[in-house]
Amino acid sequence: MSLEASRRTQRMVSGEDIVIEAAWLYYHDSLNQNDIAERLGVSRATVVNYLQEARERGFVQISMSADAFSGHRLAIAIKELFGLDDVLVIPDGKLSVDQAANRVARAAARWLPSMLAPGDRLGVAWGKTIYDVAENLEPVAIPDLTVLQLVGSMATPYGFSADVCSSYVARRLFARCINLHVPAIVSTPEVADVLRRETLIASQFDEITRFNKTLFAVGSCLPDSHVVSSGVATVAELQWYVDQGATGVLCGRFIDRNGKGIEGPLDARMMGVSVDMMRSRETGILVSVAADRVPATVAALRGGYATHLVTDQSSAEKLLTSSS
Amino acid sequence: MSLEASRRTQRMVSGEDIVIEAAWLYYHDSLNQNDIAERLGVSRATVVNYLQEARERGFVQISMSADAFSGHRLAIAIKELFGLDDVLVIPDGKLSVDQAANRVARAAARWLPSMLAPGDRLGVAWGKTIYDVAENLEPVAIPDLTVLQLVGSMATPYGFSADVCSSYVARRLFARCINLHVPAIVSTPEVADVLRRETLIASQFDEITRFNKTLFAVGSCLPDSHVVSSGVATVAELQWYVDQGATGVLCGRFIDRNGKGIEGPLDARMMGVSVDMMRSRETGILVSVAADRVPATVAALRGGYATHLVTDQSSAEKLLTSSS
DNA sequence: CGCCTTGTTTGACAAATGTCAGCAAGGTCT
DNA sequence: AGACCTTGCTGACATTTGTCAAACAAGGCG
Numbered sequence: 001m002s003l004e005a006s007r008r009t010q011r012m013v014s015g016e017d018i019v020i021e022a023a024w025l026y027y028h029d030s031l032n033q034n035d036i037a038e039r040l041g042v043s044r045a046t047v048v049n050y051l052q053e054a055r056e057r058g059f060v061q062i063s064m065s066a067d068a069f070s071g072h073r074l075a076i077a078i079k080e081l082f083g084l085d086d087v088l089v090i091p092d093g094k095l096s097v098d099q100a101a102n103r104v105a106r107a108a109a110r111w112l113p114s115m116l117a118p119g120d121r122l123g124v125a126w127g128k129t130i131y132d133v134a135e136n137l138e139p140v141a142i143p144d145l146t147v148l149q150l151v152g153s154m155a156t157p158y159g160f161s162a163d164v165c166s167s168y169v170a171r172r173l174f175a176r177c178i179n180l181h182v183p184a185i186v187s188t189p190e191v192a193d194v195l196r197r198e199t200l201i202a203s204q205f206d207e208i209t210r211f212n213k214t215l216f217a218v219g220s221c222l223p224d225s226h227v228v229s230s231g232v233a234t235v236a237e238l239q240w241y242v243d244q245g246a247t248g249v250l251c252g253r254f255i256d257r258n259g260k261g262i263e264g265p266l267d268a269r270m271m272g273v274s275v276d277m278m279r280s281r282e283t284g285i286l287v288s289v290a291a292d293r294v295p296a297t298v299a300a301l302r303g304g305y306a307t308h309l310v311t312d313q314s315s316a317e318k319l320l321t322s323s324s
Numbered sequence: 325m326s327l328e329a330s331r332r333t334q335r336m337v338s339g340e341d342i343v344i345e346a347a348w349l350y351y352h353d354s355l356n357q358n359d360i361a362e363r364l365g366v367s368r369a370t371v372v373n374y375l376q377e378a379r380e381r382g383f384v385q386i387s388m389s390a391d392a393f394s395g396h397r398l399a400i401a402i403k404e405l406f407g408l409d410d411v412l413v414i415p416d417g418k419l420s421v422d423q424a425a426n427r428v429a430r431a432a433a434r435w436l437p438s439m440l441a442p443g444d445r446l447g448v449a450w451g452k453t454i455y456d457v458a459e460n461l462e463p464v465a466i467p468d469l470t471v472l473q474l475v476g477s478m479a480t481p482y483g484f485s486a487d488v489c490s491s492y493v494a495r496r497l498f499a500r501c502i503n504l505h506v507p508a509i510v511s512t513p514e515v516a517d518v519l520r521r522e523t524l525i526a527s528q529f530d531e532i533t534r535f536n537k538t539l540f541a542v543g544s545c546l547p548d549s550h551v552v553s554s555g556v557a558t559v560a561e562l563q564w565y566v567d568q569g570a571t572g573v574l575c576g577r578f579i580d581r582n583g584k585g586i587e588g589p590l591d592a593r594m595m596g597v598s599v600d601m602m603r604s605r606e607t608g609i610l611v612s613v614a615a616d617r618v619p620a621t622v623a624a625l626r627g628g629y630a631t632h633l634v635t636d637q638s639s640a641e642k643l644l645t646s647s648s
Numbered sequence: 649c650g651c652c653t654t655g656t657t658t659g660a661c662a663a664a665t666g667t668c669a670g671c672a673a674g675g676t677c678t
Numbered sequence: 679a680g681a682c683c684t685t686g687c688t689g690a691c692a693t694t695t696g697t698c699a700a701a702c703a704a705g706g707c708g
Contacts, residue, residue: 020392021415027386028430032664040417043688048666059392061385062351068344068383091345093364106352117441356694367658372696 022047023054061138066111074316078309081320082301085283085308092312100312101289105132108287108310112215113173115283115308118143122175123150123208123273124166125216125251127226129287131160133215134168145175148208150216151251151272152184154230162272169215178207182271184252185232189268196271208273213283216305218296219249227252237266248296250275250305257295259303278305285310294318346371347378385462390435398640402633405644406625409607409632416636424636425613429456432611432634436539437497439607439632442467446499447474447532447597448490449540449575451550453611455484457539458492469499472532474540475575475596476508478554486596493539502531506595508576509556513592520595533597537607540629542620543573551576561590572620574599574629581619583627602629609634618642 018040025031025039026047033051037044054060069075069088079087090107092100112133116122124130124147147170153161163179170177182201186192195201219226221242227233227249233241244262246254253275254262261275278284286306288297294315300306302323311319342364349355349363350371357375361368378384393399393412403411414431416424436457440446448454448471471494477485487503494501506525510516519525543550545566551557551573557565568586570578577599578586585599602608610630612621618639624630626647635643 017396017415018417020388020396021417023388023392024415024427027388028427034664042686044665045667045689046687049687052666054392057392059389061387061389063385064344064347064351065383065385068347068378068381072341072344091341091348093342093345103348103352358694368695369659369697370657373657376696 018042019050019053019057020059022050023059026051027060063110064107066114069107072313072316074313074320077320078316081323082306082309084301084306087308087316088310089316090310090312092314097290100314101129102132102136104287104289104310104312105129106136108133108285109136109138111308111310112137112285113140113142115285116142116145116173116213118145120213121146121148121211122169123148123211123214123216123278123281124162124169125150125214126154126160126162126165127217127219128158128160129217129289130165130215131168133287134165134172137169137172139172139174141174145170145173147173147175147177148211149178149180150208150211150214150278151270152180152182154184154232156230178204180204180208180272184230184271185266185269186271187269192269192271209277212281213285214278214281214305215285215287216251216278217287218293218300220292220296221246221248221254222292225249232270233266237264240264241266247299248293250296250300250303251278255296255299255303257299257302259299259301259305275303275305280304283307287311289315291315291318294322298323342366343374343378343381344383346374347383350375351384382462387434388431390438393431396637396640398637398644401644402640405647406630406633408625408630411632411640412634413640414634414636416638421614424638425453426456426460428611428613428634428636429453430460432457432609433460433462435632435634436461436609437464437466439609440466440469440497440537442469444537445470445472445535446493447472447535447538447540447602447605448486448493449474449538450478450484450486450489451541451543452482452484453541453613454489454539455492457611458489458496461493461496463496463498465498469494469497471497471499471501472535473501473503474532474535474538474602475594476504476506478508478556480554502528504528504532504596508554508595509590509593510595511593516593516595533601536605537609538602538605538629539609539611540575540602541611542617542624544616544620545570545572545578546616549573556594557590561588564588565590571623572617574620574624574627575602579620579623579627581623581626583623583625583629599627599629604628607631611635613639615639615642618646622647 022036022040025036033044033047037047066088069090070086072089075087075089088107090103147166149162149166151162153163155161166179167177182195223235228235228238232252241254241262241264245256246262247257248255251272252270255275256262284306285308286300288311298319346360349360357368357371361371390412393414394410396413399411399413412431412435414427471490473486473490475486477487479485490503491501506519547559552559552562556576565578565586565588569580570586571581572579575596576594579599580586608630609632610624612635622643
């Protein structure tokens with residue numbers, strides 16, 4: 001059209017980014033694409049492209065509010081029962097365990113940033129659940145955040161060892177990360193002692209004991225449990241703890257049905273925070289999914305490790321029935 | 325269908341709220357409404373209703389990220405020039421001043437909660453701009469937040485006096501609100517002194533001087549300015565301050581082109597924080613819109629009252645040209 | 649028991665949105 | 679200059695989403 005004053009060389013409207021203008025009109029002023037096209041003097045198809053770009057560039061964020069899940073009947077019941085600060089129950093209508101787990105992880109990931117404040121020191125546990133949470137975190141900068149690896153690393157076949165989990169979380173939140181560069185378990189208590197006295201490691205230990213918030217999951221005490229498959233304990237060792245009443249695993253340590261730590265032969269060889277140090281912190285975010293972890297989750301809640309819980313609906317149901 | 329096990333009495337899927345399930349599938353898993361309808365066993369029209377309800381109930385939040393505005397060419401330039409922490413420049417392609425003002429207020433409202441942390445004490449100024457921000461705030465609970473009314477109230481014809489502004493902000497953020505129950509200006513310095521010595525008022529004054537963050541706007545020094553229309557100053561008084569170099573109004577006080585407070589006949593009769601107390605706080609959020617406020621905005625930025633600025637594109641342009 | 653009231657669901661249609669091949673403007677290389 | 683990219687835009691068509699009147703269930707009530 002010769003009437004058109006001049007062709008845009010860069011996508012600008014009165015000199016600036018037209019993509020943002022389009023996104024504002026669409027998402028804030030809720031105009032339809034036709035009106036936007038008219039107003040910006042482009043075709044509607046172009047507006048579609050602009051909006052797509054705005055979404056891709058992350059200018060527009062669509063998220064579900066935590067209220068949707070914390071207002072859930074089961075969420076309220078669990079919150080009351082265990083005296084938690086907040087609980088999210090994610091619906092899992094007829095979904096497979098994997099899919100439900102993914103939803104829970106995504107919900108936890110969305111929720112996490114809003115629970116952190118500048119200056120926080122966040123202790124991070126490890127496992128598939130925690131890794132999934134990290135993976136679903138949107139990059140958001142939390143000023144002056146420190147992420148701490150609570151237990152030593154263990155090579156897992158799946159690639160989510162403790163150091164990976166904490167680094168990943170830290171990267172997503174642009175946080176300082178303090179890793180604990182030792183295995184989660186060593187062969188003898190003597191080796192453990194030597195390591196703990198090593199200057200560098202001692203200072204790392206010193207760092208990781210100073211945290212005010214935690215992000216963690218719990219493991220079951222079944223023979224196919226994570227604690228066995230990752231090599232922290234043998235089936236026989238696990239059985240020993242189970243015989244002493246072990247119901248769940250928290251940061252590699254065994255806890256009984258009331259959440260109390262169970263001392264045993266492995267503890268002296270383990271490298272990482274003890275369960276007693278996890279207790280009664282300002283904020284403890286427990287992410288828990290799958291039926292076989294329900295007893296462990298109940299134990300952790302009774303033990304007072306968590307102030308916040310994210311779980312799926314069917315776990316939430318079992319959790320309430322099994323603990324009443 | 326007789327195959328259907330039972331008809332829902334309440335809108336539940338496997339016992340729980342189907343609305344949330346639908347919203348999750350749509351907004352997180354990005355299924356289309358057909359697939360969702362099929363999966364939930366309802367008609368597509370019903371899914372539309374569910375999604376509408378989810379939006380109405382606030383389960384779904386669509387917002388534009390601050391990055392979209394702080395990445396703006398002008399935003400970066402202003403940030404550099406005045407050494408601010410962050411600047412948002414809101415596009416205002418061919419919009420009227422009122423519309424642009426509304427956009428800026430909405431953007432500021434979206435931004436505000438993310439800048440607040442538990443335990444903060446937020447001082448709030450007053451005026452149409454601040455009122456608009458409050459009005460556009462989504463209700464979000466900021467734990468242990470205190471909102472403070474920085475200056476006494478003044479009956480305005482438009483209904484956004486200082487007490488209304490601070491109360492409104494506090495209500496939206498579920499914060500404790502501390503008001504200052506005096507007029508912004510009284511007839512004589514003696515009355516001001518009497519009031520300031522009054523126990524209740526003295527304690528309010530004591531409270532409001534302890535804040536770490538501020539939300540404020542600036543007024544121009546033109547004869548039609550807010551400071552005159554609200555009755556804080558007469559045109560003659562305003563003129564006196566202008567003759568002394570007044571360029572803007574900040575919480576009822578006059579500042580010169582470099583942001584320095586100008587002492588004058590009104591100050592002893594004013595009830596509220598002084599400009600010196602506004603300076604160098606942890607965070608100062610200045611919301612500024614409209615061309616005639618550009619000089620005042622520049623003055624406030626030079627004076628170091630703000631760490632953050634929200635403004636519109638055309639003001640941003642003028643701001644850069646007029647201060648270089 | 650029939651009849652109303654209220655709230656939910658639905659099918660058919662209308663509107664809005666997404667896709668994609670192809671065009672035009674501008675740059676780059678030979 | 680001409681061949682050949684790349685980028686952004688568009689029109690025509692396909693798909694998805696929104697609307698609304700009518701149908702339907704459930705509960706209250708004479």
